[in-house]
Amino acid sequence: MTSNKKREDHHPQRPGVSEEDLCGVRLIHMDRVALSRKRAIPDHKIERLASMFKVLGDPTRLKIVMTLRAMEMCVCDLAASLGLTESAVSHQLRRLRDLALVKRRREGQVLYYSLDDAHVSELLNIGNRHVNEQENTQG
Amino acid sequence: MTSNKKREDHHPQRPGVSEEDLCGVRLIHMDRVALSRKRAIPDHKIERLASMFKVLGDPTRLKIVMTLRAMEMCVCDLAASLGLTESAVSHQLRRLRDLALVKRRREGQVLYYSLDDAHVSELLNIGNRHVNEQENTQG
DNA sequence: ACAATATTTGAACATATATTCATATAATAT
DNA sequence: ATATTATATGAATATATGTTCAAATATTGT
Numbered sequence: 001m002t003s004n005k006k007r008e009d010h011h012p013q014r015p016g017v018s019e020e021d022l023c024g025v026r027l028i029h030m031d032r033v034a035l036s037r038k039r040a041i042p043d044h045k046i047e048r049l050a051s052m053f054k055v056l057g058d059p060t061r062l063k064i065v066m067t068l069r070a071m072e073m074c075v076c077d078l079a080a081s082l083g084l085t086e087s088a089v090s091h092q093l094r095r096l097r098d099l100a101l102v103k104r105r106r107e108g109q110v111l112y113y114s115l116d117d118a119h120v121s122e123l124l125n126i127g128n129r130h131v132n133e134q135e136n137t138q139g
Numbered sequence: 140m141t142s143n144k145k146r147e148d149h150h151p152q153r154p155g156v157s158e159e160d161l162c163g164v165r166l167i168h169m170d171r172v173a174l175s176r177k178r179a180i181p182d183h184k185i186e187r188l189a190s191m192f193k194v195l196g197d198p199t200r201l202k203i204v205m206t207l208r209a210m211e212m213c214v215c216d217l218a219a220s221l222g223l224t225e226s227a228v229s230h231q232l233r234r235l236r237d238l239a240l241v242k243r244r245r246e247g248q249v250l251y252y253s254l255d256d257a258h259v260s261e262l263l264n265i266g267n268r269h270v271n272e273q274e275n276t277q278g
Numbered sequence: 279a280c281a282a283t284a285t286t287t288g289a290a291c292a293t294a295t296a297t298t299c300a301t302a303t304a305a306t307a308t
Numbered sequence: 309a310t311a312t313t314a315t316a317t318g319a320a321t322a323t324a325t326g327t328t329c330a331a332a333t334a335t336t337g338t
Binding site: 213214225226228233 | 312313314317
């Protein structure tokens with residue numbers, strides 16, 4: 001199963017190697033490297049996707065979207081519910097809004113926030129399953 | 140539709156309000172706050188879930204797991220494929236390993252990394268759909 | 279116009295973190 | 309044992325980021 005091992009070249013660690021220039025880089029499976037480079041997701045997509053995961057990767061923001069998953073809420077209610085400053089909530093809501101993960105609706109002076117992206121709900125559902133199974137398996 | 144608006148109390152911003160002490164916090168919909176508090180996901184689960192999203196929220200780590208989604212790979216191949224230092228890859232693989240998102244298999248001196256969590260693949264698939272639809276909708 | 283409320287925003291500070299460099303460990307071969 | 313290879317790790321540095329505080333908007337009511 002390891003018969004396709006081709007030792008091509010050997011060098012110490014060298015940062016700053018351009019994407020297209022493989023010469024001088026240590027690698028073991030040239031075929032796998034070539035294939036994975038072909039299939040690689042373009043950088044701008046990686047950046048966007050990473051941004052989405054990152055924005056969900058903060059406990060405060062995650063609590064906010066988890067709350068909004070259940071119901072529409074205004075800023076001060078969110079703050080009260082989560083035990084946070086309204087300013088902190090507003091700052092995080094802006095980040096969520098910048099990525100179009102939440103939208104808002106004005107009613108007088110009150111702004112009601114809700115989820116704006118179907119994918120987010122999916123991600124949160126899978127995430128929930130994940131931690132619940134973790135609880136039962138490794139807890 | 141906004142008839143259940145109950146204005147209870149009004150105060151300037153006050154941080155450090157304990158989770159159980161609502162008195163003195165500005166809120167508009169007391170019922171929603173109470174309900175969302177009841178349904179709130181426990182903190183330790185939020186922390187775990189946020190950690191998982193966060194670890195996927197870095198471009199380098201996201202590239203790594205996206206690559207591993209397609210095939211098993213060793214460190215130096217990953218480094219060559221992604222144009223990174225082996226050290227940088229190794230550091231990030233450790234973070235992914237700490238959260239049990241990837242596992243490794245030794246064959247001689249070579250360590251082969253692969254995905255370790257079914258949920259991760261799901262998250263990545265949904266994420267892919269997300270950015271692809273974004274491309275077609277807003278691009 | 280003025281006051282009050284709900285939310286937003288910018289600056290500042292403290293903390294987290296990704297990469298680099300140098301070094302250490304683990305496995306293999308001579 | 310020694311050398312070589314593959315990977316891991318610790319310290320350092322530069323950058324990113326979350327919260328707070330103070331002040332600015334926006335909306336409504338008087």
